[in-house]
Amino acid sequence: MSLLDVKNLKTYFHTRAGTTRAVDDVSFSIDKKEIVGVVGESGSGKSVTCHTMLGLLPQPPAKVEGGSVTFDGQELIGLPAPLLRAIRGKRISMVFQDPMSCLNPYLRIVNQVAEPILIHENVSREQAEARAIEMMKKVGIRDAEQRAHSYPHEFSGGMRQRVMIAMSLVTNPDLLLADEPTTALDVTVQARILEILRELRDELGIAVLFVTHDLGVVADVADRVVVMYRGKIVEQGKVRDIFQNPSHPYVKGLLACRPTLETKYRILPTVDDFLKTEDGEDGSTILGERPDAAERLANLEKEQSSENRGRDATETLLDVKGLGVHFHSGGGFLGKPRESVIAVDDVDLIIPKGRTLGLVGESGCGKTTLGRAILRLQQPTTGSVRYDGEELIFLTQEGMLDYRKRMQIIFQDPYASLNPRQTIEQTLIEPLLVHKIGSSRADRRDRVVSLLEEVGLGAEFLLRYPHEFSGGQRQRISVARALAVQPEFVVCDECVSAMDVSVQAQVLNLLRELQDKRNLTYLFISHDLSVVKFMSDEIAVMKQGRIEEFGSANDIYENPQSDYTRELLDAVPRANF
Amino acid sequence: MLRFLIGRLFQGMLVLLALYTITFFLAKAMPGEPFTSEKNVSAETKANIRKLYGLDQPLWKQYFVYPKNIITEGSFGISTSKGRPVGDIILQSFPNSLLLGLCSLAFAIGIGVPIGVLSAVRKNSWVDWTCMAIAMIGICVPSFTIGPLLQIYAAAHIPGLKVAGWGNLQDVLLPSFTLGLVSAAYLARLTRGGILEVLSQDFVRTAHAKGVSPTKVILKHTLRGGLLPAVAYLGPAFAALISGSFIVETIFQVPGMGQHFVNAATSRDEFLLLGLSLFFGFLIVVMNLLADLLTGLLDPRVRLTGGTE
Numbered sequence: 001m002s003l004l005d006v007k008n009l010k011t012y013f014h015t016r017a018g019t020t021r022a023v024d025d026v027s028f029s030i031d032k033k034e035i036v037g038v039v040g041e042s043g044s045g046k047s048v049t050c051h052t053m054l055g056l057l058p059q060p061p062a063k064v065e066g067g068s069v070t071f072d073g074q075e076l077i078g079l080p081a082p083l084l085r086a087i088r089g090k091r092i093s094m095v096f097q098d099p100m101s102c103l104n105p106y107l108r109i110v111n112q113v114a115e116p117i118l119i120h121e122n123v124s125r126e127q128a129e130a131r132a133i134e135m136m137k138k139v140g141i142r143d144a145e146q147r148a149h150s151y152p153h154e155f156s157g158g159m160r161q162r163v164m165i166a167m168s169l170v171t172n173p174d175l176l177l178a179d180e181p182t183t184a185l186d187v188t189v190q191a192r193i194l195e196i197l198r199e200l201r202d203e204l205g206i207a208v209l210f211v212t213h214d215l216g217v218v219a220d221v222a223d224r225v226v227v228m229y230r231g232k233i234v235e236q237g238k239v240r241d242i243f244q245n246p247s248h249p250y251v252k253g254l255l256a257c258r259p260t261l262e263t264k265y266r267i268l269p270t271v272d273d274f275l276k277t278e279d280g281e282d283g284s285t286i287l288g289e290r291p292d293a294a295e296r297l298a299n300l301e302k303e304q305s306s307e308n309r310g311r312d313a314t315e316t317l318l319d320v321k322g323l324g325v326h327f328h329s330g331g332g333f334l335g336k337p338r339e340s341v342i343a344v345d346d347v348d349l350i351i352p353k354g355r356t357l358g359l360v361g362e363s364g365c366g367k368t369t370l371g372r373a374i375l376r377l378q379q380p381t382t383g384s385v386r387y388d389g390e391e392l393i394f395l396t397q398e399g400m401l402d403y404r405k406r407m408q409i410i411f412q413d414p415y416a417s418l419n420p421r422q423t424i425e426q427t428l429i430e431p432l433l434v435h436k437i438g439s440s441r442a443d444r445r446d447r448v449v450s451l452l453e454e455v456g457l458g459a460e461f462l463l464r465y466p467h468e469f470s471g472g473q474r475q476r477i478s479v480a481r482a483l484a485v486q487p488e489f490v491v492c493d494e495c496v497s498a499m500d501v502s503v504q505a506q507v508l509n510l511l512r513e514l515q516d517k518r519n520l521t522y523l524f525i526s527h528d529l530s531v532v533k534f535m536s537d538e539i540a541v542m543k544q545g546r547i548e549e550f551g552s553a554n555d556i557y558e559n560p561q562s563d564y565t566r567e568l569l570d571a572v573p574r575a576n577f
Numbered sequence: 578m579l580r581f582l583i584g585r586l587f588q589g590m591l592v593l594l595a596l597y598t599i600t601f602f603l604a605k606a607m608p609g610e611p612f613t614s615e616k617n618v619s620a621e622t623k624a625n626i627r628k629l630y631g632l633d634q635p636l637w638k639q640y641f642v643y644p645k646n647i648i649t650e651g652s653f654g655i656s657t658s659k660g661r662p663v664g665d666i667i668l669q670s671f672p673n674s675l676l677l678g679l680c681s682l683a684f685a686i687g688i689g690v691p692i693g694v695l696s697a698v699r700k701n702s703w704v705d706w707t708c709m710a711i712a713m714i715g716i717c718v719p720s721f722t723i724g725p726l727l728q729i730y731a732a733a734h735i736p737g738l739k740v741a742g743w744g745n746l747q748d749v750l751l752p753s754f755t756l757g758l759v760s761a762a763y764l765a766r767l768t769r770g771g772i773l774e775v776l777s778q779d780f781v782r783t784a785h786a787k788g789v790s791p792t793k794v795i796l797k798h799t800l801r802g803g804l805l806p807a808v809a810y811l812g813p814a815f816a817a818l819i820s821g822s823f824i825v826e827t828i829f830q831v832p833g834m835g836q837h838f839v840n841a842a843t844s845r846d847e848f849l850l851l852g853l854s855l856f857f858g859f860l861i862v863v864m865n866l867l868a869d870l871l872t873g874l875l876d877p878r879v880r881l882t883g884g885t886e
Contacts, residue, residue: 089788
């Protein structure tokens, strides 16, 4: 008998807008000491499945419409709340995605880690705290005795996630539900957390249900994998089988559209190349294989080989020398002493016209600040930025205006960077007005429409507001906004980080297409090494404000010179079988 | 911490200085003088009185003399309408206002916070709607309506309870209820909002996943953060409560400080006005500081950064 048996589970959300089948007839099982990965994109129902098991969903709007979850012989669906609480945190624990928000900021760490013991076992506070500290050591928190009495905000993201794991394992549970536990972390930290999970599985004999959107992580950590799409399980099996020989078109698409360090394509295949979706009569979705999938793929490959990029490094477009950005905090009247943080430290970069420089590094390394300093959205403290031969640093605001037209930026979060109170038309026309482009209203409108068409949207979207679009569409709008003034140089600041891989592939392809068509120069900033590798001609690896290594994309990946680059590359989870 | 305190005290001094300056010139801008009256007073007498109070001095001298006297002699001047030192008037009336204010504060917290918590926990149920409707009424209905209504009710139904007057301990009941009602209503709304805000956060879900019981989720994981907005409101609100209310004092005949604010203004008693304003400003500054310290106590993240500088 397996430890956990999920059979025909159905969780629907009933709202005024209608019924969403978040989990639709899902069945799978986990054996003792097994790590099962549940993979899917946002909205696929993977987290809801997890939360349904422990009764953690707000009901209403959620409702379990059918099916069963059997844990160690006991049915969890419909179990009275007190009995369910006795299982939560004791026999089944949970680790959540964002360690920043999932720990209580008002309570000391030791208090929170020891809490499950105090709830579920009849032991003294001292004993519970001693065990909590013991577990914190086990997950690799140094100086656990001293740090136990700190508050969450005094810990880094990776350390907080260790605290979460310690907290969930402190009662020796049989099953750990890990909901995107490494998504918010840097790759090197992620690698360490995955290692800890594997070690603890072996040491403590727990089973893990590992929910993630990242196929590489699943391949790295799981024994078996369950792939979900739109509330349904589309395929499940051994990790190796699924990666080497996927049978469902969605899984095929998902595997193909993900740029890996080994990808040699110029244009990525997308899920749409494989999958055909139809709406069924009862509101469910029918998934099928595109009959012409093989043909489309062959075409794609043919294009790739026939079009070898012949763009040589010719003119230098951007020349950055000794750039530094220092932030000052404190120094108020009678306040704290003035402190300086050096976010960007003596950076030299050269980007030739029509090429892409990838800028990669972990969170807090200064890559975003560097991007903004180049555009003078952040005034640099030292150094020089020469664009097309002209020094930008000392230009006045009016002088800068000309260059604002030529240099644009696409931000990370398409939800936050579009004004929610402006229609798409207003958003796109604004830069045209600022730079006095277009002769008349009608002319500007035509330009906006053609821009939208260029990024794969149509004129029918003009009068809509940002919230009416999906994340991928919004980022297309952001791309259109950046391109509205016909720039030559675009900073892409983590512009696909918030996206599902299938959407990411579409946006990356779009950026590529536009680059070829308009001869754009990109500074492509990302924490994701695979994506940077896919997009870039040259790559700069950044660490603590400095450029750690600079070279051609292939050189960096095949022959990294610095230890840090090597460490980063090793930390990328990948499916090597 | 010490640096924070010193900084805040310094800030407080600046606030009081600004307050003094504004009040001083506003008082001077009022038409007439303390001794302007319809009675015919000989020019000589008038000049003597003006000299006695230092009103004959040039404006800029008057502006500096008052703070100088506070610092060197601890004197807030002599009330021109009452002929007594302003310090004495404050000392005499403030204890009454303080008692009244403390009682209404206790009432406001004792009623407002539990109602807010209850509303938040039973969000969008009839309990919530009822509580919030009552709170809305409490905010909307002015004390000069509530006060007399209470008096009428007490006179008819509660034997032995005086409807106005001051002296017995039970005399505090009606005015403090009237005075505290608005604060209670605000507190209920702020607490509800604060708790709901915290309840929507991820760490509450973590607590549920650990098997924490619903009651404990509220008491241990939610209340501290949920009370922060209420605490921020309580600082200035407390200062306002203990410095008296003209309306409530008049209705219930409480010899408190609030009446003097109005009387000082109407009788052009600028020294009393200045003294009371500075005293009130001082209370506000101190209470805000206390509220900030309490916030730091509740929220460890504020503690390190040294409050809202």
